[in-house]
Amino acid sequence: MKRRPRFLxxxxxxxxxxxxxxxxxxxxxxxxxxxxxxYDPVAATGPAxxxxxxxxxxxxxxxxxxxFTRTFAAGRLDLILALVGVSAPLLVGTFLGAxxxxxxxxxxxxxxxxxxxxxxxFPFVVLVIAIVAxxxxxxxxxxxxxxxxxxxxxxxxxxxxxxxxxxxxFVEATRVLGYSRLRVLVRHILPNVYSETIxxxxxxxxxxxxxxxxxxxxxxxxxPPTPEWGAMIxxxxxxxxxxxxxxxxxxxxxxxxxxxxxxxxxxxxGRYAGEK
Amino acid sequence: xxxxxxxxxxxxxPSSAGVKRLLARTLRHLSRAALGALGxxxxxxxxxHLIPGDPVEILLGDxxxxxxxxxxxxxxxxxxxxxxxFARYLASVAQGDLGTSIQTGQSVNSVVARTLPMTAxxxxxxxxxxxxxxxxxGVAAALLRGTWFDHAFRVATSVSLATPSFYFGLLLILLFAxxxxxxxxxxxQPGFPGxxxxxxxxxxxxxxxxxxxxxxxxxxxxxxxxxxxxxxxxIVRGLPAPVLVWRYLLRPSLxxxxxxxxxxxxxxxxxxxxxxxxxxxxxxxxALVVEGVLLRDYPVVQGIILIxxxxxxxxxxxxxxxxxxxxxxxxxx
Amino acid sequence: MEAESxxxxxxxxxxxxxxxxxxxxxxxxxxxxxxxxHQALGVVGESGSGKTxxxxxxxxxxxxxxxxxxxxxxxxxxxxxxxxxxKVWRRIRGRRIGYVPQSSLAGLNPVLTVRTQLTEAxxxxxxxxxxxxxxxxxxxxxxxxxxRSGQVLEMRSHELSGGxxxxxxxxxxxxxxxxxxxxxEPTTALDVTIQREILNLINRLRERLKMALIxxxxxLAVIEEVCDSVMVMYAGASVEIGPLEAVVRHPRHxxxxxxxxxxxxxAVPGEDLExxxxxxxxxxxxxSGCRFRPRCPLAEDDCREGVQPPLAPAGLQRTACLHHDRxxxxx
Ligand SMILES: Nc1ncnc2c1ncn2[C@@H]1O[C@H](COP(=O)(O)OP(=O)(O)O)[C@@H](O)[C@H]1O
Ligand SMILES: [Mg+2]
Numbered sequence: 001m002k003r004r005p006r007f008l009x010x011x012x013x014x015x016x017x018x019x020x021x022x023x024x025x026x027x028x029x030x031x032x033x034x035x036x037x038x039y040d041p042v043a044a045t046g047p048a049x050x051x052x053x054x055x056x057x058x059x060x061x062x063x064x065x066x067x068f069t070r071t072f073a074a075g076r077l078d079l080i081l082a083l084v085g086v087s088a089p090l091l092v093g094t095f096l097g098a099x100x101x102x103x104x105x106x107x108x109x110x111x112x113x114x115x116x117x118x119x120x121x122f123p124f125v126v127l128v129i130a131i132v133a134x135x136x137x138x139x140x141x142x143x144x145x146x147x148x149x150x151x152x153x154x155x156x157x158x159x160x161x162x163x164x165x166x167x168x169x170f171v172e173a174t175r176v177l178g179y180s181r182l183r184v185l186v187r188h189i190l191p192n193v194y195s196e197t198i199x200x201x202x203x204x205x206x207x208x209x210x211x212x213x214x215x216x217x218x219x220x221x222x223x224p225p226t227p228e229w230g231a232m233i234x235x236x237x238x239x240x241x242x243x244x245x246x247x248x249x250x251x252x253x254x255x256x257x258x259x260x261x262x263x264x265x266x267x268x269x270g271r272y273a274g275e276k
Numbered sequence: 277x278x279x280x281x282x283x284x285x286x287x288x289x290p291s292s293a294g295v296k297r298l299l300a301r302t303l304r305h306l307s308r309a310a311l312g313a314l315g316x317x318x319x320x321x322x323x324x325h326l327i328p329g330d331p332v333e334i335l336l337g338d339x340x341x342x343x344x345x346x347x348x349x350x351x352x353x354x355x356x357x358x359x360x361x362f363a364r365y366l367a368s369v370a371q372g373d374l375g376t377s378i379q380t381g382q383s384v385n386s387v388v389a390r391t392l393p394m395t396a397x398x399x400x401x402x403x404x405x406x407x408x409x410x411x412x413x414g415v416a417a418a419l420l421r422g423t424w425f426d427h428a429f430r431v432a433t434s435v436s437l438a439t440p441s442f443y444f445g446l447l448l449i450l451l452f453a454x455x456x457x458x459x460x461x462x463x464x465q466p467g468f469p470g471x472x473x474x475x476x477x478x479x480x481x482x483x484x485x486x487x488x489x490x491x492x493x494x495x496x497x498x499x500x501x502x503x504x505x506x507x508x509x510x511i512v513r514g515l516p517a518p519v520l521v522w523r524y525l526l527r528p529s530l531x532x533x534x535x536x537x538x539x540x541x542x543x544x545x546x547x548x549x550x551x552x553x554x555x556x557x558x559x560x561x562x563a564l565v566v567e568g569v570l571l572r573d574y575p576v577v578q579g580i581i582l583i584x585x586x587x588x589x590x591x592x593x594x595x596x597x598x599x600x601x602x603x604x605x606x607x608x609x
Numbered sequence: 610m611e612a613e614s615x616x617x618x619x620x621x622x623x624x625x626x627x628x629x630x631x632x633x634x635x636x637x638x639x640x641x642x643x644x645x646x647h648q649a650l651g652v653v654g655e656s657g658s659g660k661t662x663x664x665x666x667x668x669x670x671x672x673x674x675x676x677x678x679x680x681x682x683x684x685x686x687x688x689x690x691x692x693x694x695x696k697v698w699r700r701i702r703g704r705r706i707g708y709v710p711q712s713s714l715a716g717l718n719p720v721l722t723v724r725t726q727l728t729e730a731x732x733x734x735x736x737x738x739x740x741x742x743x744x745x746x747x748x749x750x751x752x753x754x755x756x757r758s759g760q761v762l763e764m765r766s767h768e769l770s771g772g773x774x775x776x777x778x779x780x781x782x783x784x785x786x787x788x789x790x791x792x793x794e795p796t797t798a799l800d801v802t803i804q805r806e807i808l809n810l811i812n813r814l815r816e817r818l819k820m821a822l823i824x825x826x827x828x829l830a831v832i833e834e835v836c837d838s839v840m841v842m843y844a845g846a847s848v849e850i851g852p853l854e855a856v857v858r859h860p861r862h863x864x865x866x867x868x869x870x871x872x873x874x875x876a877v878p879g880e881d882l883e884x885x886x887x888x889x890x891x892x893x894x895x896x897s898g899c900r901f902r903p904r905c906p907l908a909e910d911d912c913r914e915g916v917q918p919p920l921a922p923a924g925l926q927r928t929a930c931l932h933h934d935r936x937x938x939x940x
Contacts (some may be wrong), residue, residue, distance in 0.1 A: 118315030121539075121592070125546030126564065126584055130320060133568040133577045210440045214550050217442045220569040233443060240446060241454050251443040258438035505715040512668045512710065513730045513781060514703030523729070528720050603720050 016267020022260025026253065030075035039066035041073035041227045049243050059245040061236060071250050074227040075257070081139070081222075082209040085146040086201050092147070093154025094197040098190055100155065101162025102181065113159070119152035125211055132220045142221045146208060157200055158193045165189050202265035206258050213254055229254040306593065313589045317369075320581045321362050351376075365578075374579035379571045384579035387563055392583060394464065395548060395559035397471060399587075401479040403541065406486040413487065414494025414533070415526060421499065429495075433488035441547045445481040445554040452477055462556040478555045482547045486540060493536050497529035504528070531603035538595025542588040560584070614687075615643040616788060616821060617667075621919070622681035622691070624662050624671060624845075633679055636892055637662050637845040640681075641920055644789065649815060649822040651832030651853070653868065654842030655889050660825045661711050663842075664793045667823070668708050669698035704734050707782035709775075711793040711825075716778050717766035723750075723777055724762040727784055734785035749780040752817075754810055772803035776810070783818070790815075791823045796831060808834045829868055833857065841865045844890040844900040851926030861928035861936060864901045899931070907932045 029036070039045040044064035052059040058067035097116075100109050119127065131145035166189070174184050213230030215221035222228035224235065229250040236246030332348045349355045356364075368375065374384035417429045436444075453459045459477045501507065502525065510524040549561030556562075560580050568577040622640040625633035637659040644650055652660050665671050666678055669690065683690045690701065702708070710716055718726060727746035731737055737745070743762075750758035753776040766774060775795060782790060792811065796804040812835055815822050826832050832839055833853060840850040841864065849862040860866040867885040887904035896902055898913040905912070911931060920927040930936075 114311075114315050115318075118318070121542055121588055122320075123543050123545035123549075123584065123588070126549055126561075126581070127320070129549065129564060129569060130577050130581050133564075133572060134574055136572070137569055206438065210438075214440055214442055214546075217440075218550065218553055218565050218569070220565065230440075230442070233446065237446065240450055244450070247443075247446060251440075251446075254443065255435070255439045258440075259435060262434060262438050505710065505712050506718045508670065508673070508710055509716040509778070509781075510718070511670055511673070512702050512708040513733065514699050514701070514785070515729060515733050519729055519733075523721060523725070524718055528718065531720075 013267045015263050019260045019263025019265070019267055022256060023264060026075055026257045026260065027079065030072045030079060033069060033072035033076070037066060037069040037072075039069040041065065041069045042225050045069075049239065049246075051243075052245050058249045059243070061232075061246045062239060062243075067232075067245055067249050070227040070232060071229075071253050074229045074232060074250060075253060077222065077226065077228055078209055078212055078254070079257075081142070081212045082205055084143055085150065085208040085212060086205050088143075088147045089150035090154050090197055090201050090204075093151035094158040094194055095190070096151065097155035097158025097197075098162045098185065098193045101159040101193075102166055102185055102189060112155075116152045116155050116159075119149060120156060124149060124207070125214060128211060128215060129218070129220055132215065137220045137223065139222055142212065142215055145215075146211065150204070150208070153204065154197050154200070157197050161193045161196045162189050165192055199265075199268065202261065202268060206262050206265065209254070209261070210258060302597075310589075313585050317366075317582055317585060318362070320578065320585070321365065322358070325358055325361070369582065374582065375575040377567070377573050377576050379567065379573045379576075384575055387567070387576055388560070388579060388583055391558060391560040391563045393466065394471075394557060395552070395561065397468075398475055398478055398482075398548060398552070398557065398559060399541070399544070401472065401475045402482040402486065402544070403537070405476070405479045406483040406490060407537075409483060410487045410490035410494060410533075411526075414491040415498060415521065417491060417495040418498035418502070418525075421495075429491070433492055436484050436488045439484065440550075441481055441485055442550045442554050444484045445478070445551055448477055448481055449555070464557050474555075474557070478551045478557060481551050481554070482544060485547055486544060489540055490533055490537060494529060494533045497532045498525050501525055501529045527602060531599040534595050534599040534602060538592040538599075541591045541595070545584055545587065615645045616686055617644040618682070618684040619643070619667075620682045620684065622663070622666060622683060623679040624659070624666055624676055625679040626676045634893055635679070635845065635895070636676060637666070638895075639846050639919060640840075640842070641847050642840050642850055644821050644823065646788075646821055647815075647819055648838060649824060649836040651829075651836035651839040652823060652825045652842060653829050653832050653839060654827065656827050657889060657891065658842045659845040659892075660827075660842060661793055664708065664710075664791050664823070664825060667706060667791060668702055669693065669695075703730060703782075703787065704785045705787055706789045706791060707785065707787035709778050709782050709790070709792040709795050712798070714771050714774050714798055717769075717774055719766045722763050722765055723769075726777075727762075727781055730781050730784035745784070749784055750777070752783065752814070753777070753780045754806075755780075771799055772806065775799065775803075775807055779807075779810070779814070783814070786818070787820065789821045789823065791825070793825045794827070795824075797826070797828075804831070811835050829857075830872055841868065844895050845892070846900060846929065847920065848901065848929045849927065850920060855926045859926075861926055861933040862901075862930045863905045863907050863936065866936065867904075899929070907935055 033041075042065065045066050046056055046060045046064050048060060048062055048064040050056050050060040050064075052067075056066050056068065058071060060066055061070070096112075100112055103109050127149045128142075128145035131148050132141040135141040135144050170188065174188055175181075179187075212221060213228065213233075216228045216230035217234045218230075219234070222231050224231055232250040233247045233254075236243070236250075239246050332345050332354065336344055336348065346355075354361065365375070372385070374388065376383055377387065413429065417426055420426050449461065453461045460474060464474045465471060506528075507520075507524050510520050515524075545561075548559065549564055551557070552559045552561035553565055560583065564577065564580045567573045568580065619640055619642050622637065623635065624637035624640075625635045628634050640659075640663050642650065652663065654660055662671070662674075662676060665674060665676070667683060671677050678691045681691060685701065685705065690697065693701075717723075724743065724746055727749055728739070728742040731742045731745050746762060747758050750761055755761050755773065755776050761769070761773070761777075769777065779792070779795070782792075795811070796807050799807065808831065811822070811824070814820075815835070822835070824832060824835050829839075837853055838851060839853050839856050840847050841856070841862065842848065843864045849856060849860065849865045851861075856865060857869065860869055864885075871884055885904055890896060890900050890903075899905070899908070902908045902912045907930070909932065920929050
């Protein structure tokens with residue numbers, strides 16, 4: 001097959017392209033919504049429960065707030081939360097996993113591994129909820145909960161990757177050259193391990209964005225007046241029969257985003273897997 | 277399959293060596309399971325206690341005087357170092373006592389006893405329903421690889437996986453409960469079989485997350501099996517199609533699916549929490565959210581987490597056993 | 610000699626793999642032979658010469674392997690199976706033609722007991738009660754000389770040795786009492802002593818059950834143990850066919866002669882084993898004319914021309930070589 005020149009660090013196949021287009025659309029709308037819409041996302045700007053169309057593209061909710069504006073204001077928050085919820089555990093977990101994969105202290109590694117496996121075997125959302133229950137609901141609690149649970153997945157992946165790398169020829173060679181173990185870890189193992197966990201991070205983004213909205217839906221995440229997809233859906237629940245737009249539009253935006261990222265992850269990780 | 281299947285009858289008498297092996301395997305699984313439960317308990321205990329925010333101060337709020345705090349610490353078993361607390365907690369759990377709720381003064385045991393049966397029913401119905409849907413879907417998707425069905429299957433499973441269960445649940449309520457009136461909207465009543473009318477829609481919601489994963493794994497597992505030599509053998513022996521599909525395609529492919537089911541079921545408990553809230557079901561998930569998060573009753577949280585941990589362990593034990601029964605190859609390792 | 614009509618006649622069979630936009634890739638070309646009752650035909654050729662594909666054609670499973678019959682006929686009792694559908698084949702497979710496939714060490718279903726696999730084959734052929742089928746299964750195991758057959762009945766593939774698996778595979782192929790048994794390299798993956806036992810078994814079975822046998826092997830010595838006639842294949846074509854004695858004594862194709870010369874069991878100690886010069890012709894790159902030409906000591910200009918000549922009659926022994934009259938008497 002002919003290689004096309006690369007504009008991007010990845011070969012974009014169709015799945016990745018469609019995914020990227022969807023994600024881009026959501027991002028652009030979320031960023032530009034203050035310009036696109038004359039309304040304030042948290043203030044009543046029209047009659048309550050107005051149907052979609054005319055002045056309000058997606059209608060208004062029970063408090064007369066514009067659903068379109070809120071949906072994409074929520075998009076911004078959800079994307080940022082998910083980004084933080086993925087990247088913090090990714091950075092910490094990967095580093096920890098790489099260290100565990102290279103350490104010679106068997107006992108410590110074994111103990112950590114037990115903790116990691118226990119966390120991973122446990123239902124993700126339940127554990128986050130448990131932590132939020134202690135820390136208290138809200139954005140801070142949500143992020144702490146996500147970080148406290150999610151690192152373990154990255155640590156697991158990073159550890160197995162590091163174990164393989166540790167025995168790889170080129171790492172062996174650096175050791176023969178007398179490089180310190182720290183240097184081998186930082187210069188040779190970590191970059192490789194990170195490229196692996198970042199690939200996973202993309203599909204993890206789907207899980208995290210769904211978790212953020214689930215928790216907000218349950219009242220354990222972002223608190224009401226702030227627009228957030230899950231919270232908006234919880235808000236509109238009572239009006240589901242008659243004013244469907246209050247729930248359906250944020251839900252569609254959420255699913256749409258999740259599908260887009262999933263497609264992107266599939267397209268990109270397919271490449272990672274194939275390249276090995 | 278009139279004459280195709282022969283009943284597996286009388287002459288099967290497992291040798292004593294076989295029984296011993298089975299016992300050893302069971303013991304190994306159980307001990308691993310117990311270790312796993314202990315691990316989860318330790319982890320949640322540590323997480324809950326290491327995280328900023330003193331439960332007593334939160335509980336007492338502005339009224340917190342030193343004596344009062346000390347008194348409550350004692351009541352709640354919060355004095356001493358963390359390992360001491362953990363040891364004390366373990367000891368009481370070992371005696372079957374999960375502690376006392378801060379908010380209501382009820383024993384956590386009673387909270388669990390009140391909410392566990394409903395959650396167990398929900399999980400059971402979900403698993404059954406999901407398997408009933410995933411099996412034919414997975415088989416069809418494997419046999420019809422590359423056709424329009426396969427493509428539709430891929431799209432549908434992707435969409436289904438990207439739809440959060442609370443949203444999917446609401447849409448199902450709108451369609452089946454509100455529009456069609458096929459299911460009650462609220463007011464769960466325990467007792468089989470009456471409870472099924474409250475449970476089928478929540479179970480369907482959870483299947484929305486479970487079926488795609490199971491069916492996909494089954495599809496690729498069957499595709500792998502189809503390449504196996506023994507399938508060719510079965511064909512050249514002129515075996516009838518039902519025997520071929522069930523014994524030569526499905527059964528050898530089922531073990532990985534069931535093992536995976538064990539793992540995903542653990543994750544499915546997350547969906548249980550959400551779905552119980554969406555459908556107003558009085559289960560453990562609702563207790564966790566309402567009493568745990570909204571009322572910040574951490575002994576209840578800890579007790580429920582422990583039960584969830586036990587469920588995870590039990591389920592993975594069960595699925596290991598079943599997949600071992602389905603596929604003797606996995607028994608070897 | 611009885612003028613009995615053969616039960617199986619394969620006439621100029623061609624097998625090909627359809628390729629996208631590049632036409633048909635020919636894998637077997639002009640396989641041509643007959644099989645009478647009680648006859649044991651050996652099929653010999655280097656690996657890659659198309660023996661297994663030929664077997665698959667006779668079992669109707671080519672499609673599963675992305676191939677198909679391009680032309681020619683497979684006449685079973687005067688009925689052409691070359692273009693038959695699944696429905697017809699299902700009645701042939703197992704019941705009329707039993708097949709022990711090549712890698713049959715992996716041929717048993719790992720999750721089913723031997724009992725299940727034997728009884729289901731029995732049930733596929735006829736109505737039988739569970740006990741009847743089970744009794745027959747036991748008899749089958751005894752027929753293939755499996756000791757402690759009662760225990761083996763409850764075992765699964767991973768509990769059996771290679772030789773035992775092969776015996777069970779043969780038992781399963783015999784479960785429906787077929788007229789023809791096809792065994793594709795049934796001894797190749799086995800130890801030498803086990804090989805011998807399996808060969809003896811096949812010999813005994815053939816006498817006892819009065820069936821016809823097609824025995825495929827890359828090893829002529831093995832074929833000599835069980836067969837009374839032999840077909841030599843080279844690069845997808847049958848190049849020589851005839852009674853075993855005659856072919857071995859007086860090969861009429863240079864390739865057969867080369868095969869005989871390279872036999873390990875006839876080698877004189879101390880002398881170098883003769884090997885055939887050059888590489889086997891690979892699928893898709895067959896030379897024009899006689900495919901053995903580039904490696905043939907007798908090749909002349911006329912060997913280049915046209916297609917591979919069909920088997921020329923030379924008494925009971927037929928050869929595709931244009932210059933067989935120039936061959937020496939003994940190998
Ligand atoms: N599906 C296929 N597509 C292309 N080539 C094939 C296919 N199946 C078999 N072949 C080729 O056909 C030739 C004959 O194979 P086979 O019948 O297995 O030989 P033998 O059994 O004599 O060793 C081999 O060169 C093999 O590579
Ligand atoms: Mg072969």
